[in-house]
Amino acid sequence: MSMSDNDLKPEEFAQAAAEAIKDAQTRGFRDAGQVLATAGLCGVCALEDAGGLALGIEFALPIVAEAGKLRLHWPLLETLLIAKALGDSPLAAQLASGERVATWAMQGSLKDKWAGHARYAKDCDWVLVADGQGGGALLDLGSVEVQDDTALDPEHPQSWLTLDSAKVLAAVDAPTFAALQRDSHILIAALVNGAAEAALLTTAEYMSTRVQFGRPLSAKQAVRHLLARMRLLQEASNAGIQRLLDTDEDGRIRGTQPVLANALANAAFVLEKSIHLHGGMGFTWEVPLHYALREVRKFDAAFGSGALAQQVGRDYIQSV
């Protein structure tokens, strides 16, 4: 992927990202990383000195949305964000190049000696955790006890980590870590919304071709209206997410939590209804909709499953 920064548009990344992701999905975990890195996806936001493209989060957004659409099972959003956060550290180059892969434990902290909700931890090299004092710490996963949590997703479990003898590879200062968390909200919202968008397309297509009583199921008003509602929510998420890329009317960055909470809820709705509309087929392991639902539910759990919306409410009340 060769490009000049001047006329680069974020949406053009989607096509290239999709090609690389599809290629990666035919390979093992490490090979997949190489493919994604070679396409510039792992280092999209990393510094140029680290072999990255040094682009803003708006360029990572379409990449991660494609990963959501295609149901990529690889910690791309974590790796690209951590590569960004590591700045000019030599570790950043290792992530941008695909040599190393990093994940992020969304709960717990180094201070607690305990963390959780890390995706693909058993396959990764490093994990980012909160340090418990506002910043973050990148840990060597070899120094961490990893326990898979298979309840929500037996094939792609999240992991709990015991950090008693964790080896810290790098520290992320508090402002960088806060900015990284904000970026992660935007990308997670993009990922789950991408998953919802793909499910909706699949479902609309299925309803348009599945014949009952001589007409497609999409001829039924109940089906049409449900699909239209799903589209509405998916568009609402999308509009909310895009908006986070700009500052507000007074030039301040916008809070990400309301949009993330809304996107998680909307994606779950779209996926649940996609499964419902697929009827018996939606309930099978063969139709991939449940993979996406599991992914959404894992992120939902990582953010306290409703606690996020409640925090948004508290923050708003506080702000009045």
Place this chain on the structure above:
Amino acid sequence: MSMSDNDLKPEEFAQAAAEAIKDAQTRGFRDAGQVLATAGLCGVCALEDAGGLALGIEFALPIVAEAGKLRLHWPLLETLLIAKALGDSPLAAQLASGERVATWAMQGSLKDKWAGHARYAKDCDWVLVADGQGGGALLDLGSVEVQDDTALDPEHPQSWLTLDSAKVLAAVDAPTFAALQRDSHILIAALVNGAAEAALLTTAEYMSTRVQFGRPLSAKQAVRHLLARMRLLQEASNAGIQRLLDTDEDGRIRGTQPVLANALANAAFVLEKSIHLHGGMGFTWEVPLHYALREVRKFDAAFGSGALAQQVGRDYIQSV
């Protein structure tokens, strides 16, 4: 209305009650009371010595459901319950005979010197309030300062009462008052569910006769499904209410709050959607649906508008 207790069935009351209520609706407040009393409705649960029929609450239920269906603006459920609670007091006879009319302030207490959510207080003679110590007190409304609250219903406002110089006509002991509250829950649920049932019938009829593009609106699946959902909720309320008349499997009386909370929510849904389905017509003062919605919202407010469901949740958690 002459009857023998032996083969009396509650459902037979509905027809007779409907006739009397329709008659009452053509008259002024006092005359209406006479009509309702003469039909035996005001004294249905009062003692025979008080001129009542001494029947159980299951006989009051279809009467109050009819009042809800027909949108009677008269404190029938309050009057018949208070007539029951007064037992062999001479005051009971005055209520059963229609000579006096009583209402009930659902919030506040004599101890607080302040009460609220009394229906039709400006037209009534007496008001029942909690005494603040578990029991109830029947007050002379002439001794009470009445302030109408027109926000929810300008034509039939509820009232706030200042009780500083309230004259107590009779005391209701704690067990009787508790039983009366339970009865009131059942009857209020029946009233709002009756209102929902009538609205649903009206709406289904309207949708079946209103023609668009050469077919009735009820031909549209979206309309059919919404009406079916409304029916489902109205039937669910009804089944829950009927169940309160029996003891549970171990012979204990059943808690009324879950059913009342559910009935209030279901009735609001049915009425809101009835208005929606009537389109522009539903939004007018001419179509009577909004009267019923106001009535439901007044009761909902009297029970703390959601606080009831929360209390049900707390009680359940406590019980485990």
Place this chain on the structure above:
Amino acid sequence: MHIQKNPAIPDAAAGPAAYRQYARQWLGANLPEHMRADSVNYRAPSLDECRDWEASMYDAGLAGMTWPKAYGGLGLTLREHLVVNKEVGALAMPESVSSIGKELAGPIIQTVGTEEQKHLFLPRILAMQDYWCQGFSEPDAGSDLARLRTKAVPEGDSWRINGQKIWTSGAAKARYCLLLTRTGTVADKHRGLLMFAVPMDTPGIRVVPIKSIDGKESFAEVFFDNVVVPDSARLGAPDEGWNAAIRVLSIERATNRMYRAWRFDCELRQLVAACKSDPQLARLLGDGSYQRRIGDVVGEIDALKGLVERTVSRMMAGDKIGARGSLTKLYWSECHQAFAGLALSVVSHVNPRSSALAQRARQHFTTAYFYSRAETIYAGTTEVQLDIIAQRIMNLPKDLQR
């Protein structure tokens, strides 16, 4: 016609930020306290007070943003229109009392009117000199125009009109009616539809008010009994006018009342502020169920603002907006209606001893709750919007593709 402009109106070239700053300051300084729905000093403004307020907003360069200068507008873009809408939404000011003129008649006349009609009607709408009412719906037709019965018959240089309209909002105050008629018979269905600008003082017009659920009398039935208008009252040729109007309306649906997303935010702030002002209601704000629901609403408002801003970006970039206004209308109406239910449940805890701000919120949100029943009905019901999304945005087939 000479319009007295406020000399402080910024040059559009100064950019949206300057316009925003100006709009915010002007509105904050000039909106009378008693017209602010979230003020304890609120009292329902009269029609004339509302008219004067809107006229002064127009004089201040805060109305008619995108209308051509030739017809009294500012000739600016949707970007400035949005900037002003955000600031209008941020203050709890009354709804426009001339929305039919500004959002319906004005845009349609701009599209199908003669040059003479444009000069005659448009500046007076912006300057709040004429109210308009809308005569589309009929008692037995609703959204099914094939059943429209009001008939216009040519008589020399005039037209004779007979029929009946319903849901004619603002008929009592209107100087003109934007009237839809048919030139043939009902058997013609969608053919021969013809629009007029009918002066409401024409003999043969009778207005019967309808009281609506929120207690106001803003709607009416209007009867046309041998009403004769000159041919100059005609807006476009048969069908041509109406078909153009349909296209205009789909753009209008996407661009008018953009302030609603910001007003929604303003209402949520009013509700929370009212609770904070009263010890009993403040306890609700500490309750998880209200926190959760407020959090949901905040997320919905953000998405709604995003939908509006995206529409403006796309239209500024020259994209056709098509049916996408349906997304915004539907999302707003459903989220706002649900919010009105939440607000009602909050203000149901208000009693005569509550704070003045809580009392104000009680009045405001109880009315808002009843009024919100109409939000899923007017300007295309929820079902119509869902049909549009399925049909025109998702292209879902109704029949087998051969």
Place this chain on the structure above:
Amino acid sequence: MHIQKNPAIPDAAAGPAAYRQYARQWLGANLPEHMRADSVNYRAPSLDECRDWEASMYDAGLAGMTWPKAYGGLGLTLREHLVVNKEVGALAMPESVSSIGKELAGPIIQTVGTEEQKHLFLPRILAMQDYWCQGFSEPDAGSDLARLRTKAVPEGDSWRINGQKIWTSGAAKARYCLLLTRTGTVADKHRGLLMFAVPMDTPGIRVVPIKSIDGKESFAEVFFDNVVVPDSARLGAPDEGWNAAIRVLSIERATNRMYRAWRFDCELRQLVAACKSDPQLARLLGDGSYQRRIGDVVGEIDALKGLVERTVSRMMAGDKIGARGSLTKLYWSECHQAFAGLALSVVSHVNPRSSALAQRARQHFTTAYFYSRAETIYAGTTEVQLDIIAQRIMNLPKDLQR
């Protein structure tokens, strides 16, 4: 066939209270701890364990309540059936592993089977000696039987069957398949449908399992390739059998799994108890939003119990139950599915340091959440139930009444 009855089974004449007392005691004393989903000692029971448990329930007089004594049943009424269902629901026991036999094949055979078929099949179903599977759905037909393709062709005293079925639950373990075929061609649409009891060991049958969203393999595709069965395998005449089956199924929809309302309550108790057992989760129970949602669920459970009890009362009074089973099925599935979402959001707070009961609830309710996706699909989707309510309960016209 001789069934060893538990001598303690009460006489039905003793009344439902005696039966209730007995059922409660027997179930409480005999259900193995490790089969209770709300026990920390739970481990997923094997098929044989489930079979043995159901067989022992039958021996104890707690299954086949309403089936005739002649075919191994207890010959009692729906009242005793409901009594037992309430107690079954109150314990977190496994779902029946023979529901196709007990809820589908059994009732259909009782209605259309020959006397010989009844004696052959029915007692063995109750005694858990034979499993059945259901062969109605086809990959391209779903609920549209006009598209059913599996064909049965008479050959002397036999029938030759060719076709493919899907969603055949329990096919791997089944001894018989309740198979729906057509005797003519697809052009016959709803005519010529014929049912069989096909032994699953008949040559030409091939079973391919389907893994479902909850991770189980309880469904299968079943291929019938020149499968030949004797005429004695036929259940009823063409059409007659299937039409009777349709009637039976609408009663079954109203009466089977009556325990679900009480099991729902049992699950809610499990969830709350799990939270109480863990300090971190216990905090959720103090939060208003969870209290509110639990309160809503309690109200829904009460209504659901009321719907079930009302059905029994009406059927005992001789009323036709018609389509009213759709109300119960729809209300249960929507309320329970929403509850599963609530439960998931609660158990999402469980971590490896949580209490054992919380860990158990996490496993249980996470699976329940995924499984509940099917609840609005199987036994008639939500849309089908809504259609039935509109059509058969509300009698809403689809066309103008002349």
